[in-house]
Amino acid sequence: MAQLVPGQRRDFIGEQPVLKGKRVLVVDDNATNRRILALQTAKWGMVALTCEDGAQALALLQTETCELAILDMHMPGMDGIELAHRIRAGGNTLPLVLFSSLGRREAQDSLFAATLAKPLRQSQLFDTLVTLLAQDMPRRPAATAPAKDGIDSTLGQRHPLRILLAEDNVVNQKLALRLLQRMGYRADVAGNGIEVIESIERQPYDLVLMDVQMPEMDGLEATRRITSRWPARDRPRIVAMTANAMAGDREQCLAAGMDDYVTKPIRVDELVAALGRIKPRQGH
Amino acid sequence: MNDVIDEAVFTELQDTAGAEFVLELVGTFLEEAPGLMAELRAARDAAHADNFRRAAHSLKSNSQTFGALRLAAAARALELAGLHPDPATDRQAIVALQAALDEAAAALQELARG
Numbered sequence: 001m002a003q004l005v006p007g008q009r010r011d012f013i014g015e016q017p018v019l020k021g022k023r024v025l026v027v028d029d030n031a032t033n034r035r036i037l038a039l040q041t042a043k044w045g046m047v048a049l050t051c052e053d054g055a056q057a058l059a060l061l062q063t064e065t066c067e068l069a070i071l072d073m074h075m076p077g078m079d080g081i082e083l084a085h086r087i088r089a090g091g092n093t094l095p096l097v098l099f100s101s102l103g104r105r106e107a108q109d110s111l112f113a114a115t116l117a118k119p120l121r122q123s124q125l126f127d128t129l130v131t132l133l134a135q136d137m138p139r140r141p142a143a144t145a146p147a148k149d150g151i152d153s154t155l156g157q158r159h160p161l162r163i164l165l166a167e168d169n170v171v172n173q174k175l176a177l178r179l180l181q182r183m184g185y186r187a188d189v190a191g192n193g194i195e196v197i198e199s200i201e202r203q204p205y206d207l208v209l210m211d212v213q214m215p216e217m218d219g220l221e222a223t224r225r226i227t228s229r230w231p232a233r234d235r236p237r238i239v240a241m242t243a244n245a246m247a248g249d250r251e252q253c254l255a256a257g258m259d260d261y262v263t264k265p266i267r268v269d270e271l272v273a274a275l276g277r278i279k280p281r282q283g284h
Numbered sequence: 285m286n287d288v289i290d291e292a293v294f295t296e297l298q299d300t301a302g303a304e305f306v307l308e309l310v311g312t313f314l315e316e317a318p319g320l321m322a323e324l325r326a327a328r329d330a331a332h333a334d335n336f337r338r339a340a341h342s343l344k345s346n347s348q349t350f351g352a353l354r355l356a357a358a359a360r361a362l363e364l365a366g367l368h369p370d371p372a373t374d375r376q377a378i379v380a381l382q383a384a385l386d387e388a389a390a391a392l393q394e395l396a397r398g
Contacts, residue, residue, distance in 0.1 A: 018308065134308065151300065171313050171346045178301050178309075213341050243345040265293075265349040268300050 016126075018134045020045035023065065027057040027083065028072035028099065037070060040125060054078030058086060066094055068132055070116065073100035084111050095132045114186060117202060127189045131177050151268055156184025161206040161280055163187035164236065166196045166222070168214045172264065176209065176241075179268055183275070193217025197225060205236040206280045209262075212242040212253065220256040227257030237278050241266065288391045293351025303398060310396040313346050314389050320346075321382060324362070328374045333367045336374075343381070352388040355381070 024046050026037045031052070038048040049064060051057040053075060069087070071080040078086070084096050088111070095113040099120070114128045163180065165187040167173045173189060180187050188205075190196045192214045199205070208226075212219040223238050240253040243264040250261050260277060262270045298306045320339050327335035344359035358381045368374045 017311070134305070169342050169345060170316055171309060171349060174309055174312060175301060175349060178305055182301075213338060215338065243341065243348060264345055265297075 014043070015045035016130070018130050021047065022067045022129075022133050023047045023049065024129070025057060025060065025064075025066040025069040025094075026050045027052075027054065027069065027075070027080075029053060029075040030072065033072065033099070036120070037125075040122065041129070044126070044129070046129075054083035054086070057083060058090065061087065061090065061092055068095050068097065068129070070097045070099050073098055081111065097128060097132070115188075121195075123191055124189060127173065127177070130174070131181065131186070151179075151182045152272070153182060153184050155272065155275070156180075156186075159275065159280075161185065161275060161278055162204060162236075164190060164196065164199050164205045164208045166190045166193070166208055166214065166219060167211040167241070168192055169211070172211065172241075172266075176266060179266060179271060183268075183272065185275075193219065193222030193225070196222045200226065200230075200236065204281065207275070207278050208236045208238045210238050210240050210258065212240055212249075219258075220252065223253075223256040223258050233281070236281070239274050239278075287353050288355075288387055289395060290351035290353050291395070294392075294395055297350065303396075307396040310350065310392045313350065313392070316346070317343065317385055317389070321378070321385065324378060324381075328367070328371060328378065331367060331371075336367050337363050343385075347388060350388075350392055352392065355384040355388040358384045 019041070022045075024037075024041050026034055026041075026048055027050075028034045028037070029052050034050045034052070038050050041048045049060060049066060051060055054077065057069070057071075071083050073080040075083075080098055080100065084098070087094075087096065096111065098112040098115045099118070100115060101118040113132055116124060116128060163185055165173065165176055165180075167176060167189070168191045177187060177189070187209070188199060190199050194217050196208060196210070196217075200208070210219040210223065214222075219240060219242075223240075226235055226238065229235075237259045238257065239260040239262060240250075240258045241262050241264050242249055242253065253261050260274050262274050294306075301309070320343050323335060323339040324343070327333075327339060340359050340363035344356050344363055347353075347356040347359060358377070362374070362377055362381065368377075
């Protein structure tokens with residue numbers, strides 16, 4: 001059963017212009033989950049349509065248009081992955097989000113645009129919906145190599161990485177997700193060091209983009225814990241992001257065990273270079 | 285060119301992130317900023333040094349993203365200095381910071397709408 005954990009230090013109260021009026025399909029056999037997702041998305045101004053199984057969902061999509069669908073993984077009869085395949089087989093290209101206690105390792109990446117882990121975090125739900133629905137242009141065809149802004153949108157395909165963005169500042173978070181998206185990446189989000197460690201326990205990442213100044217547990221402390229707990233080959237690379245241009249800042253990050261360092265505001269060329277230095281890990 | 289917004293920084297942000305997205309991001313910043321100012325004031329009242337620096341840091345970081353030079357400088361000064369032994373000094377600085385924020389907000393909205 002999902003419970004909605006309040007977002008750290010941030011509240012996402014009231015209608016959100018980016019989400020307002022957008023129609024989301026929620027498919028889950030668990031009535032509590034359906035209710036939580038419907039209530040929360042409705043608070044942000046979205047229109048939620050709920051179904052308790054895949055057959056209902058497929059029937060509904062024949063007549064209704066939705067901008068996004070959240071599919072529970074474990075449902076009796078047709079599970080989330082089979083439902084996703086059947087939605088695609090019907091020619092529907094709406095973005096699909098997998099809702100699962102095991103996270104993305106259950107599904108091939110191309111089928112789902114994002115995954116939501118259980119317990120569901122309000123902040124994660126918000127970030128996921130905004131990232132998927134805030135696109136200011138129709139989604140690009142798969143391979144449009146270097147755009148006029150010089151951002152190579154195929155980088156994520158050519159050099160795939162599982163990325164965790166650790167950042168509590170909403171502006172920085174949105175901007176980083178946006179730049180990553182334009183390079184063809186998506187990322188999970190953690191709002192403090194504790195969430196970072198929980199996320200790493202839950203699933204493998206190749207890279208943590210780590211803000212240094214976060215509440216609860218900062219990036220330096222989180223890095224020390226990660227590096228003392230996992231050997232280098234079993235943990236993600238950690239790249240610091242910091243707005244401190246003070247001398248000694250870089251040394252502090254490296255001393256804590258971080259592997260690399262980019263300054264904020266994030267520059268695309270710096271980010272591309274840092275991502276290029278990361279090698280995807282094998283398996284978990 | 286003025287010292288409220290560095291338009292080169294702002295234009296580069298629009299080029300890399302997209303103008304429509306930047307309009308939305310300015311909106312996010314302006315929604316977040318009053319909360320950060322409130323955190324700063326509350327930290328000053330409670331003499332909570334960590335929260336004071338962190339709120340100033342967040343304001344600095346966000347203003348740098350948009351090239352809001354004057355606001356960034358004022359926030360950075362508070363971040364680096366931390367709590368002043370005399371609360372009245374900080375309260376004056378916070379009033380100046382609020383003025384810089386208002387000025388930056390107006391300029392950013394105008395620029396973002398293009």
